[in-house]
Ligand code: ADP
């Protein structure tokens with residue numbers, strides 16, 4: 001089965017095969033009947049629409065129940081600008097894309113603030129509002145009667161640069177643009193931008209911890225998805241020459257969502273397969289016309305149960321999120337950890353921080369500081385406030401009182417991704433990686449904040465963008481080797497045992513080139529061998545001059561590694577000093593050591 005999938009994947013993602021198909025369709029258009037051309041053009045519209053939905057929902061994880069609204073924006077914009085204002089195709093299509101992208105931007109502000117159920121309701125509301133506006137705004141949209149007479153190749157009324165466009169040429173134009181857009185989109189998704197979308201999809205908090213701004217990333221996803229749907233809408237408007245509100249109603253939104261889910265969320269190739277299925281299927285189901293949605297419902301239920309990862313999961317290998325060209329051009333051997341200039345000043349100061357949750361004081365008037373090139377252990381019983389303190393320092397919580405300074409600058413109240421981008425990076429007690437990414441892709445994700453090339457360079461696969469990715473991949477290689485992960489570099493996280501996840505998460509934090517790193521129980525659940533690898537990593541961090549804060553219960557592990565110890569109990573610092581002193585401290589023994597180990601030292 002994997003063999004078949006590999007073969008099919010090679011076929012549908014092979015640039016030569018795709019190029020040949022496009023050339024064959026382009027040339028063959030001259031021999032096709034009007035009906036065939038119409039349905040093939042409609043297929044291209046559906047492919048674009050499915051890609052739009054897939055980008056937003058499958059990749060970026062933002063469910064949309066009002067997608068027909070974006071589609072309709074594009075359709076009405078191009079149709080109205082051409083019919084009522086006499087603008088040409090080369091102006092109306094980009095205008096339609098811009099209008100739909102702007103709509104995406106506007107929707108992203110309310111939608112970007114909510115998740116799951118509320119997001120579904122928010123996008124549903126957008127679709128319903130769009131529908132009502134179209135129905136009521138008679139003068140512009142033709143209201144419920146619709147807008148007829150939109151210039152169309154089928155009616156021989158579409159003219160581009162004084163040339164009358166027939167169905168064959170219209171198909172060719174749409175074909176070439178769709179193929180180009182797909183190429184750009186594919187490159188874009190395989191860049192740091194697509195990886196960031198996935199990171200937001202899986203865990204916004206984890207994305208923030210490596211410097212990925214969640215609001216801006218979501219906004220970008222909505223804008224691009226809107227633009228793609230708008231392009232599809234514009235092509236559709238001229239294909240059919242008539243715009244009725246029912247074409248942009250809730251059923252259309254449902255249809256796109258079903259297409260995307262059945263195709264396989266996250267897979268561009270899967271979307272193409274699914275669009276083919278849903279474009280030709282209704283033809284075959286003419287007899288069931290009024291039961292069309294029952295049929296869709298059954299297909300959706302069937303696919304969710306039998307092929308939860310859609311057609312793509314059944315037929316294809318999962319998509320990858322690193323550019324193949326970059327993998328071929330991995331830069332020269334790099335240092336796994338970028339050295340930080342030593343200073344005698346503490347780089348991170350926590351000053352009298354208190355964190356209350358309702359009546360509970362989880363962190364109580366805690367002060368501590370971290371020095372470059374020193375490892376500080378933060379220990380204490382479960383529930384003593386260790387993770388909460390890291391959450392405050394890394395910007396997930398705003399403390400009730402107190403200040404955190406990083407190289408002199410107060411960072412309390414700053415957004416988590418800004419704190420990470422300033423070089424203060426943390427890991428989580430429960431590893432938060434992208435399960436469907438390989439180890440290598442997860443590590444590369446860590447370097448997100450260091451990329452400088454823009455989205456256009458990534459989408460065009462410009463040499464600079466490839467080189468940049470190759471350079472970070474060289475660091476990934478070095479970290480893979482140091483963390484003992486080289487052998488599993490191309491395995492997905494979901495296929496690996498737990499211990500690997502911890503090491504990968506620590507590695508990913510290193511890829512962000514931190515000056516300070518906060519590790520929340522990185523050794524929990526590791527085997528002896530994995531602990532040795534982790535210890536090697538942590539020593540290398542110290543060597544490179546990083547400030548390290550290490551939460552750990554394993555006393556031998558701590559004793560071997562650390563320079564300073566801070567012990568918390570019920571949110572208060574009960575000890576601050578070296579390991580020997582801690583082991584003799586009566587308060588620490590009473591609160592913590594007594595229950596976890598024999599006090600033989
Ligand atoms: P540790 O990491 O030392 O085991 P935590 O920092 O996770 O401890 O928790 C400290 C205390 O704060 C616990 O009593 C926990 O239940 C509470 N706590 C942590 N996060 C929250 C939260 N978001 N809301 C309410 N209480 C919390």
Ligand code: MG
Nearest residue numbers: 386387388429
């Ligand atoms: Mg904890």
